Amino acid sequence: MAGEKKLHTRVIDARDINKAQEQIAQAGRILAGGGLVAFPTETVYGLGANALNGPAVEKIFNAKGRPSDNPLIVHVDRADKIRELAQNIPPEAWCLAKHFWPGPLTLVLPKQEIVPREVSGGLKTVAVRIPDHPVALALLKTAGVPVAAPSANLSGRPSPTTAGHVLDDLDGRIDAVVDGGPCGVGVESTVLSIENGQPVVLRPGGVTPEQITQVLGKVCAVAAWQEQSGDAPPSPGLKYTHYAPQAPMYLLLGKPEAVAEKMQAMRDEFWAQSQKVGLLLSRELSNRVTADAVEVLGERDRPVELAANLYSALRRLDETDCDVILAEGYNDEGMGFALMNRMAKAAGPRVLCLE
Ligand code: TXA
Ligand code: MG
Numbered sequence: 172m173a174g175e176k177k178l179h180t181r182v183i184d185a186r187d188i189n190k191a192q193e194q195i196a197q198a199g200r201i202l203a204g205g206g207l208v209a210f211p212t213e214t215v216y217g218l219g220a221n222a223l224n225g226p227a228v229e230k231i232f233n234a235k236g237r238p239s240d241n242p243l244i245v246h247v248d249r250a251d252k253i254r255e256l257a258q259n260i261p262p263e264a265w266c267l268a269k270h271f272w273p274g275p276l277t278l279v280l281p282k283q284e285i286v287p288r289e290v291s292g293g294l295k296t297v298a299v300r301i302p303d304h305p306v307a308l309a310l311l312k313t314a315g316v317p318v319a320a321p322s323a324n325l326s327g328r329p330s331p332t333t334a335g336h337v338l339d340d341l342d343g344r345i346d347a348v349v350d351g352g353p354c355g356v357g358v359e360s361t362v363l364s365i366e367n368g369q370p371v372v373l374r375p376g377g378v379t380p381e382q383i384t385q386v387l388g389k390v391c392a393v394a395a396w397q398e399q400s401g402d403a404p405p406s407p408g409l410k411y412t413h414y415a416p417q418a419p420m421y422l423l424l425g426k427p428e429a430v431a432e433k434m435q436a437m438r439d440e441f442w443a444q445s446q447k448v449g450l451l452l453s454r455e456l457s458n459r460v461t462a463d464a465v466e467v468l469g470e471r472d473r474p475v476e477l478a479a480n481l482y483s484a485l486r487r488l489d490e491t492d493c494d495v496i497l498a499e500g501y502n503d504e505g506m507g508f509a510l511m512n513r514m515a516k517a518a519g520p521r522v523l524c525l526e
Pocket of ligand 1 (some may be wrong): 296361
């Protein structure tokens with residue numbers, strides 16, 4: 172369970188970074204001194220601690236209620252700093268770092284001794300990335316230490332894309348949140364391992380497998396893991412429920428026409444049982460179906476926009492009194508791949524494939 176609320180959480184306004192240099196430096200000192208600071212990245216807000224300080228990192232797990240075997244991503248502000256954290260770094264990793272950093276790509280590499288057990292969850296590897304956000308980069312620079320940071324939500328909840336979301340989950344549990352405005356990408360980084368030169372996506376995210384394939388000239392695989400197999404997952408995060416709204420969510424996959432009809436039919440069934448229905452859909456479908464609460468993610472064929480709006484829409488639906496959520500599925504190409512991965516996780520077993 173998450174620890175009790177007892178801290179005063181400072182809110183540091185860095186929406187205008189030029190006016191916030193001194194406050195960002197203060198936040199950097201909190202991190203260097205072993206405190207917890209939430210900060211914006213281009214993907215989602217992270218909850219940071221000094222990655223080389225095991226007890227500081229342990230506080231992240233208490234604040235979030237996160238299972239202790241789920242390792243954290245370490246954030247740095249310069250690529251050469253990963254030498255301190257990782258060893259036997261393959262040439263493919265340097266090539267990808269050069270192309271995508273700063274940016275939403277996390278590389279899983281063999282770890283150095285210095286990386287504490289709390290960060291790596293007991294694995295022999297460490298996950299690293301450079302975030303593409305001026306506030307994050309300024310904070311990392313002033314902190315002067317690598318910063319371990321998972322998404323700054325209570326474990327299991329949708330990731331935060333604004334400082335307000337962070338406070339909704341973690342007010343009183345962390346030392347500070349740096350407000351840098353809403354995050355642009357809206358879904359987390361791609362987590363990638365390189366096994367004998369072969370890139371494998373462990374978690375889809377802001378950089379697509381096609382982009383990785385293009386840069387390396389090698390086909391990028393996507394890890395397939397079945398919970399029922401009894402095997403250890405390639406990334407511990409895969410085995411936990413994630414991104415889920417409080418109300419059960421049904422994900423409807425199929426042609427827009429079929430999705431619209433099924434959504435109306437399901438809504439009517441839930442209404443007949445006096446249940447309140449929330450919808451998560453495209454602008455196109457919102458002209459056809461309505462219910463008690465409606466969240467429009469954007470235009471159907473613009474997955475970048477749909478992804479950027481997903482988590483805030485899920486959180487707003489949580490604030491309504493809906494008993495159930497019906498969500499439209501999208502094409503899983505490009506950024507649609509990460510979007511559909513998150514939506515499927517949010518839905519759990521309630522995915523309906525329509526003809
Ligand atoms: O965009 C992001 O990646 C955000 C921002 C804050 O950087 N961070 C984020 O962290 O999403 P988190 O902790 O919510 O997700 C990290 C994922 C988890 O699924 C974890 O299991 C996986 O990365 N991971 C971390 N270290 C790993 C390792 N050594 N081997 C395999 N998977 C790892
Ligand atoms: Mg997370």
